Structures are given as C-alpha cells and as structure tokens.
Amino acid sequence: MTDKDIINALKGEARPFAAPEDFDYLLESIGDASIVLLGEATHGTREFYRLRAEISKRLIVEKGFDAIAVEADWPDALRVSRYVQHGGDDMTAEGALCGYKRFPQWMWRNHEIVDLVNWLRLHNAHVASSPRRVGFYGLDLYSLQQSMHAVIEYLDREDPEAAERARQRYGCIDHMAEDPQRYGYATSFGMKPHCEQEVVRQLMELTRQANLYVKQPGGQVPDELFYAQQNARVARNAETYYRSMFQSRDESWNVRDSHMAETLEALREHLSQRTGRPGKIVVWAHNSHLGDARATEMGEGGQLNLGQLVRERYRPDDVFLLGFTTHTGTVTAATEWDGPAELKHVVPSRPDSVERLMHETSIATGMAQFLLPIRGHDSMLARLPSRYLERAIGVIYRPDSERYSHYFHADAAKQFDALVHVDRSTALRPLERSALWKQDEVPETYPSGL
Numbered sequence: 001m002t003d004k005d006i007i008n009a010l011k012g013e014a015r016p017f018a019a020p021e022d023f024d025y026l027l028e029s030i031g032d033a034s035i036v037l038l039g040e041a042t043h044g045t046r047e048f049y050r051l052r053a054e055i056s057k058r059l060i061v062e063k064g065f066d067a068i069a070v071e072a073d074w075p076d077a078l079r080v081s082r083y084v085q086h087g088g089d090d091m092t093a094e095g096a097l098c099g100y101k102r103f104p105q106w107m108w109r110n111h112e113i114v115d116l117v118n119w120l121r122l123h124n125a126h127v128a129s130s131p132r133r134v135g136f137y138g139l140d141l142y143s144l145q146q147s148m149h150a151v152i153e154y155l156d157r158e159d160p161e162a163a164e165r166a167r168q169r170y171g172c173i174d175h176m177a178e179d180p181q182r183y184g185y186a187t188s189f190g191m192k193p194h195c196e197q198e199v200v201r202q203l204m205e206l207t208r209q210a211n212l213y214v215k216q217p218g219g220q221v222p223d224e225l226f227y228a229q230q231n232a233r234v235a236r237n238a239e240t241y242y243r244s245m246f247q248s249r250d251e252s253w254n255v256r257d258s259h260m261a262e263t264l265e266a267l268r269e270h271l272s273q274r275t276g277r278p279g280k281i282v283v284w285a286h287n288s289h290l291g292d293a294r295a296t297e298m299g300e301g302g303q304l305n306l307g308q309l310v311r312e313r314y315r316p317d318d319v320f321l322l323g324f325t326t327h328t329g330t331v332t333a334a335t336e337w338d339g340p341a342e343l344k345h346v347v348p349s350r351p352d353s354v355e356r357l358m359h360e361t362s363i364a365t366g367m368a369q370f371l372l373p374i375r376g377h378d379s380m381l382a383r384l385p386s387r388y389l390e391r392a393i394g395v396i397y398r399p400d401s402e403r404y405s406h407y408f409h410a411d412a413a414k415q416f417d418a419l420v421h422v423d424r425s426t427a428l429r430p431l432e433r434s435a436l437w438k439q440d441e442v443p444e445t446y447p448s449g450l
Contacts, residue, residue, distance in 0.1 A: 007361055010380050032414040033319055033320040036322070044429045048422070067271060069139050084117055084133075094287075114431070138276065142238065196240070254302075256305060264310070285322065327356070369423065371420055383418075393406055
C-alpha cells in the first residue's frame with residue numbers, strides 16, 4: 001500500500017467541518033451517547049476551544065446535555081458553574097473565572113471561555129427549572145488545600161462539630177498543602193503516614209451523610225453537600241497523587257485519570273438524581289486523557305486514562321470520543337513549568353505522524369478543516385500497515401526536542417471514534433498576556449529561518 005493509496009482513501013472519507021450544517025453529521029454519529037469526550041492536541045489552540053464550544057452548544061440545545069466537565073480543578077470550575085446557573089456573587093464571566101490563578105492560567109482565562117461562559121448563562125436564563133440548568137464542573141485534583149478549606153467552610157455552616165473534626169483531620173496536611181509537592185516529598189521519607197487515613201475518614205463521613213439522603217424515598221443529595229463531598233474526594237485523591245509523585249510517573253498519572261473517571265461518574269449520578277433521567281455530560285480534556293490509552297505506547301507501559309476507563313465502564317453506544325489534530329500554526333504554551341504564556345510556532349508535523357497524514361488529506365481535499373469518521377466506518381486509519389506517531393502539546397512546548405518531548409506511537413483508529421483536523425491553527429488568546437505573547441513575535445519562516 002503506497003502513501004498515495006492511503007491519502008486517496010482518506011480523501012474519500014473526510015467530510016467538511018466548518019459551516020454550521022457540517023456539524024449535523026457529527027451529531028448524528030454521536031447518536032444517543034450521554035458521555036461525549038472532546039479532546040485537543042494542545043492546551044493552547046484557539047480553534048480547538050471554538051469547535052468544542054460549538055459542539056457543546058449543539059449537544060446542550062439539541063440533545064439535552066446537562067453539564068460540561070473540564071480538565072480543571074473542582075473549586076474553580078464550581079465558581080463558574082454557580083455564575084452560569086445564576087447563583088454566586090460574581091457579576092461577569094471574567095469575574096467568575098478569577099479562581100483560575102495558578103499555572104496554566106490561560107487554559108481557562110481566555111477569550112473563548114469567556115464567550116462560552118456568557119453563552120451558558122444566557123442559555124440558562126431561559127431554563128425555568130433550576131435542576132435543568134447546565135453546569136460547568138472540574139475533573140482535576142490539583143486543588144488540595146483549596147478543597148480542604150471548602151469542606152471546612154461548608155461544615156462551619158452546616159455542622160460546627162463536624163467542621164472541627166475536619167480541621168483536625170486535615171491539620172496534618174494543611175500547613176504543607178500550599179506546596180503539595182513538599183508534602184509528597186515528605187511522604188517519600190516515611191513522614192506523615194497517618195494523613196492518608198485522615199483524608200479517607202473525612203470523605204467517608206460526608207459520604208455516609210449523603211447516603212442518608214439517598215435512602216429516603218425519592219432521596220436526592222443536596223447540591224451543597226454533593227459539592228463538599230466532591231471536595232473531600234479531591235483531597236483524598238490529591239493526597240494519593242502527591243504521595244505517588246516521587247514513586248512512579250505512571251502511578252501518579254493513573255491516580256489522576258482514575259480521579260477524573262471517579263468524578264465524572266459521581267457527577268453523572270448526581271445529575272441523574274436532579275433531573276430524574278441519566279445525566280448527559282460533555283467532557284473537555286487533552287487527547288492524551290481522552291484517546292483510549294490501550295491503543296498507545298503509554299498504555300503498553302502501564303498507563304491508563306479517562307477515555308479507556310469510560311469505555312470500560314459504559315456501553316459502547318453511550319460514549320463518544322472525538323480527537324483533534326493540527327499540522328502547524330501557532331500555540332499558547334510555556335517553555336518551563338510555571339513559566340509565562342508564550343506565543344509559539346508549531347513545527348510542521350513529522351512525515352511519520354498521523355498529523356502528516358491529516359495534512360496530506362487536507363491538501364488532497366482542499367479542506368483546511370475536516371472531520372474524519374472512524375467508528376462504524378472501514379476507515380483507512382484502521383488498515384494502516386504500521387502505527388504512526390501522534391503529537392501531544394500540553395502546557396509546555398519545546399520545539400527543539402519535539403520528537404522526544406511531544407510524540408508517541410499510537411493507533412488513532414482505536415483511540416478515537418472520530419477525528420477533527422485543523423491544518424493551520426492559531427494560538428489561544430489569554431486574558432492576561434505576558435511580554436512573550438506577541439502577535440508579531442513569530443516570523444513566517446520560523447524555525448527554518450529561510
């Protein structure tokens with residue numbers, strides 16, 4: 001099979017994905033799935049955010065989806081959720097997003113998210129029933145200290161004696177939680193062995209309280225109790241995550257994605273209680289979290305991810321995984337962890353990558369942006385003679401070491417149910433731009449200099 005044969009086959013499979021009517025086919029492919037996972041090949045591409053927003057709006061309006069769950073911390077996203085559901089104290093979308101203060105701030109404090117938050121609030125203004133208002137929730141676990149404090153604040157209002165127990169339980173971590181890696185380092189030397197038990201006890205206490213509501217006829221856990229329970233879950237799993245950081249990269253990755261899956265399941269159950277039907281959630285996260293890990297070299301090395309866990313836990317027709325790729329353009333990313341957001345050029349994709357196949361298909365079809373259906377189709381991707389490389393740009397991008405820093409072998413046809421390709425993409429616009437984020441910073445000839 002020649003490269004020309006492959007591209008000709010992909011050319012016949014690719015579908016336009018730019019005009020509003022082009023989205024109809026994707027909605028038909030999603031069918032009755034109640035968990036739709038929307039990926040991204042970078043954490044800083046404007047088109048990925050825009051397309052996911054448009055898909056999410058269609059799912060909410062046409063298929064009755066209840067929530068957007070994102071790769072972000074629970075307390076910060078909950079503040080946004082209160083705003084879009086016409087609660088909380090914030091007066092603007094920018095204000096509701098002020099919780100996102102830590103690196104990488106631009107992932108959620110950007111113009112595309114502001115537009116989405118404003119749309120969600122406007123949509124909910126036309127929803128009379130409060131339980132039916134669409135929410136915005138976080139799946140991640142980095143908010144160790146913030147989540148512990150949120151549990152205590154809730155209990156201070158509802159049960160001061162229980163609040164004092166929570167203070168005592170979290171006390172062994174709280175003084176280190178501002179720098180949780182310091183806590184993880186301490187546990188690697190055998191310090192703080194009882195803290196693990198304490199965060200588990202706190203979660204169990206709130207879970208028992210929630211179960212009392214569930215056991216009642218027509219029982220439903222109050223929202224604020226569920227939010228506190230989820231913060232306790234974050235604290236429990238974050239403690240495990242930071243303790244595992246100094247043991248194995250695979251182990252800490254697995255703790256994080258298992259937490260995302262656990263949170264998604266708990267959120268779906270809570271939404272189901274509120275609405276009286278199975279909850280419908282659209283998920284936003286990186287391809288590396290959503291593309292089934294079993295089809296990647298990381299999976300072969302022992303890593304699992306959210307996409308894999310969701311596929312294992314739910315019926316095939318209840319889940320839809322959509323991946324995104326790009327060939328070149330610009331991206332918002334940092335050079336080092338906790339560094340400033342920079343406007344960086346995306347190096348053209350490697351010849352041995354799935355992104356290059358998509359690029360060649362783009363040239364062959366004349367479509368700068370297209371949808372490639374996979375599930376239910378005899379896609380050429382599933383018949384490739386060998387696995388290809390796949391690129392993953394996170395919050396850090398290092399073009400000078402791209403092959404080793406950002407590529408891995410994968411079988412895209414097994415990872416995803418469909419792919420969206422944006423051939424030349426543009427950088428996400430942060431609300432706060434550093435001196436290194438300049439529209440004219442990257443010359444057209446970078447990195448070749450020609």
